[in-house]
Amino acid sequence: MGNLSRRRVISLGAALGLVGAASPAAAWAWSPKGSVAGAGTGTDPEYVWDDEVDRLLVSLIENGRVPAVNAAMESWVDNDDPLPSGLPADLTAYLRKVNRLPSWADPAKLARAADFNRRKDTYLFMLYGLGSGIMSTVIPREARSVYWSAGGADMKDRAAKTFTFGYDLAQLNGFEPSGQFVVTANKTRLVHAAVRHLLPQSPHWTAVSDQDIPISNADILVTFHSLGTYVRRKLLDWKVPFPAEDQEAFLHSWQVAMHLLGVRDEYIPRTWADAEEQSAQVLTPILAPTTEGIQLAEDLLGLPSQVDLGVTRGFLNEFVRYVLSDQIGDWLGLKRDHASAALIRTAWPAFILFREGLTPVAPGAFYVFDQFVRAMAMAFLNNGSSGTTTPIVIPTGNRPS
Ligand code: HEM
Numbered sequence: 001m002g003n004l005s006r007r008r009v010i011s012l013g014a015a016l017g018l019v020g021a022a023s024p025a026a027a028w029a030w031s032p033k034g035s036v037a038g039a040g041t042g043t044d045p046e047y048v049w050d051d052e053v054d055r056l057l058v059s060l061i062e063n064g065r066v067p068a069v070n071a072a073m074e075s076w077v078d079n080d081d082p083l084p085s086g087l088p089a090d091l092t093a094y095l096r097k098v099n100r101l102p103s104w105a106d107p108a109k110l111a112r113a114a115d116f117n118r119r120k121d122t123y124l125f126m127l128y129g130l131g132s133g134i135m136s137t138v139i140p141r142e143a144r145s146v147y148w149s150a151g152g153a154d155m156k157d158r159a160a161k162t163f164t165f166g167y168d169l170a171q172l173n174g175f176e177p178s179g180q181f182v183v184t185a186n187k188t189r190l191v192h193a194a195v196r197h198l199l200p201q202s203p204h205w206t207a208v209s210d211q212d213i214p215i216s217n218a219d220i221l222v223t224f225h226s227l228g229t230y231v232r233r234k235l236l237d238w239k240v241p242f243p244a245e246d247q248e249a250f251l252h253s254w255q256v257a258m259h260l261l262g263v264r265d266e267y268i269p270r271t272w273a274d275a276e277e278q279s280a281q282v283l284t285p286i287l288a289p290t291t292e293g294i295q296l297a298e299d300l301l302g303l304p305s306q307v308d309l310g311v312t313r314g315f316l317n318e319f320v321r322y323v324l325s326d327q328i329g330d331w332l333g334l335k336r337d338h339a340s341a342a343l344i345r346t347a348w349p350a351f352i353l354f355r356e357g358l359t360p361v362a363p364g365a366f367y368v369f370d371q372f373v374r375a376m377a378m379a380f381l382n383n384g385s386s387g388t389t390t391p392i393v394i395p396t397g398n399r400p401s
Pocket residue numbers: 141142143145146149150151152157158159161162165188191192195214215216219220221223224227261392393395
């Protein structure tokens with residue numbers, strides 16, 4: 001768990017709004033009773049990957065069939081699209097099994113989550129983009145695998161693809177037959193399976209990795225907590241109105257997303273209390289800077305400054321510090337801009353109050369934040385240009401150097 005003492009883990013957890021912190025790097029101690037399955041073997045998810053699809057991808061990559069699969073998958077977009085013709089028979093048979101919602105998915109909750117996502121899109125966008133997005137750079141395994149995979153060399157393209165996932169998840173009809181999320185999640189599952197075969201062949205990744213195969217079930221849970229669990233906590237901290245039904249629906253959309261990404265039901269938290277407990281065990285203690293993560297953060301934070309909407313890098317740095325703590329800001333070497341820090345500390349809460357109709361007076365800095373949100377959208381969505389999302393494709397290699 002890097003060099004964090006237990007006391008520092010607790011204070012970092014508190015700064016991120018993540019309650020509690022279990023003993024660092026403890027053995028897997030989260031009970032499957034708190035999962036959507038309600039029971040399980042208790043096997044450590046650290047050693048659970050996604051066997052069936054992992055095997056398929058080994059054979060597709062080794063036989064040079066990935067480009068043809070990517071080409072065939074281009075027209076496979078909507079949840080109710082037929083599976084594309086031209087896929088190998090075993091891949092089609094596999095997708096036929098998994099390209100559907102789990103039996104426990106609740107359409108009413110998913111619809112409510114979608115409506116919530118629409119109502120709160122500004123905060124969600126900022127928190128996922130600058131909170132979770134930059135947090136991913138201090139999750140060592142994630143930072144190293146993203147950096148050394150093919151996509152790490154072009155963070156603009158990668159950020160746009162990742163936003164495709166978030167965008168499809170948040171659409172009103174995302175989980176319905178006319179939506180696209182089920183397909184996007186399945187494509188992502190294929191990408192992850194490819195990465196599990198490719199990264200172990202990268203001498204750069206193997207030199208720094210503490211595991212033989214990346215993206216275990218445990219790693220995906222960590223990432224979920226850096227997204228869903230973190231964002232929910234922050235919304236509550238910010239006193240954004242968030243009724244219990246909305247919170248439950250928001251969790252449900254993530255439960256289904258994790259299932260579709262290949263996480264076993266026995267690890268998917270059933271309630272937010274179960275999720276918080278798991279997060280305290282798996283996420284907070286492992287946060288640490290790495291060479292790769294520092295570079296990725298620099299790449300990501302450079303994106304908004306490519307769109308000139310008056311957002312200074314200092315302002316961006318301070319917003320990251322505001323949502324992720326000074327500790328993480330220091331790890332990433334984010335230069336201070338004390339004037340922006342003071343503005344954010346006072347005006348962001350006022351911006352929220354005004355947007356939520358809890359105060360009739362627009363804060364003086366309203367325009368600044370409005371522009372800020374716009375600049376983020378331009379920088380991260382749609383590769384900053386076209387009106388469509390960026391398709392997700394299976395990689396065939398790693399980052400060369
Ligand atoms: C690719 C989402 C967990 C590493 C992707 C893509 C998406 C995605 C949408 C496709 C976009 C692209 O190709 O760039 C997610 C979500 C996760 C998750 C929602 C969990 C909730 C993880 C974890 C790791 C990881 C835990 C590693 C520790 C990667 C890598 C790629 C990738 C290396 C491929 C990049 C490339 O070479 O193109 N992920 N991911 N992901 N993901 Fe994940």
